[in-house]
Amino acid sequence: ILNVEQSPQSLHVQEGDSTNFTCSFPSSNFYALHWYRWETAKSPEALFVMTLNGDEKKKGRISATLNTKEGYSYLYIKGSQPEDSATYLCAFKSGGSYIPTFGRGTSLIVHP
Amino acid sequence: DSGVTQTPKHLITATGQRVTLRCSPRSGDLSVYWYQQSLDQGLQFLIQYYNGEERAKGNILERFSAQQFPDLHSELNLSSLELGDSALYFCASSARDAAPEAFFGQGTRLTVV
Numbered sequence: 001i002l003n004v005e006q007s008p009q010s011l012h013v014q015e016g017d018s019t020n021f022t023c024s025f026p027s028s029n030f031y032a033l034h035w036y037r038w039e040t041a042k043s044p045e046a047l048f049v050m051t052l053n054g055d056e057k058k059k060g061r062i063s064a065t066l067n068t069k070e071g072y073s074y075l076y077i078k079g080s081q082p083e084d085s086a087t088y089l090c091a092f093k094s095g096g097s098y099i100p101t102f103g104r105g106t107s108l109i110v111h112p
Numbered sequence: 113d114s115g116v117t118q119t120p121k122h123l124i125t126a127t128g129q130r131v132t133l134r135c136s137p138r139s140g141d142l143s144v145y146w147y148q149q150s151l152d153q154g155l156q157f158l159i160q161y162y163n164g165e166e167r168a169k170g171n172i173l174e175r176f177s178a179q180q181f182p183d184l185h186s187e188l189n190l191s192s193l194e195l196g197d198s199a200l201y202f203c204a205s206s207a208r209d210a211a212p213e214a215f216f217g218q219g220t221r222l223t224v225v
Contacts, residue, residue: 004154034213043114043202043216044155089155099145099168100214104154 002026004092006103013080014111020076021106023090027071034091034100035064035075044089047075080110115139118203118217126225130191133220137184137205143167144186145206145214146178150199161186162208193224 005024013019025033032051036044048057053068061078077084087107091100115138125131137144146158157170161180172178175193180186190197200221204214 036216041218043116043218045114046213046215049213091155097168099157099160099170101157102147102155104152 002092002094002101004090004101004103006088006090006106008106009104010107010109012109012111015080015082017080017110018076018078019080019108020074021088021108023073023075023092023103025071025073025090025092025101026094027069029094029096030068030071030092031095031098032093033066033068033073034093035073036089036091038087038089038105039085047088075106077108080108082110082112084108085110114215114217116203116205116215116217118201118220120220121218122221122223124223124225125193127193127195129193129224130189131193131222133188133190133201133203133222135186135188135203135205135217137186137203138215141205141207141215142184143206143208143214144180144184145204146172146186146188147202147204148199149202149219150196155202158188190222195224198222198224 035047038044050066055066087105089105091102117136142163147155158172160168178188200219202219204216206214
């Protein structure tokens with residue numbers, strides 16, 4: 001069983017704050033790391049796919065980094081807005097199975 | 113809109129019953145995954161089909177089964193339902209096994225009473 005951990009479990013920030021959260025995954029047999037954004041009553045939506053150690057991806061105010069050797073990825077949100085409120089999921093794919101194993105997510109609430 | 117359609121959106125049924133959840137993948141996607149999300153749990157992988165064949169199995173109970181049809185839509189059958197089967201069931205599709213990303217449907221909320 002692959003262990004994918006996300007921290008913190010939940011986060012409350014004020015509008016305008018920058019924030020970051022962590023996804024930890026096995027450091028062996030790495031294939032890909034995915035970040036998804038999941039708003040209530042909607043389907044999870046892909047944010048980033050990261051495949052190489054040292055990858056950095058950016059989409060607007062959201063960015064992510066990847067360290068496959070130590071088995072972690074960070075997701076950063078700069079200047080959080082209320083519309084950023086969602087659960088952020090990471091999913092790890094190993095080279096053996098390609099089945100995404102999901103963490104439990106970080107629930108972000110941005111207060112106006 | 114992800115292009116993945118799941119029906120029904122909500123389902124309420126009694127213990128002991130059997131239900132079928134349906135998933136239509138994005139056009140052209142060959143791979144379909146089923147996930148279960150129970151309260152306070154992450155998305156738990158149940159089963160994957162690729163072009164009509166079972167490709168991988170996760171923590172799927174023997175009371176549950178799935179299939180993928182020639183038109184690539186998939187059904188997840190849940191039988192002898194128990195209260196603990198109440199969960200959000202997601203279907204996701206991708207072009208192939210090692211595709212960069214999977215696209216999720218909006219899920220079916222199953223409540224067993």
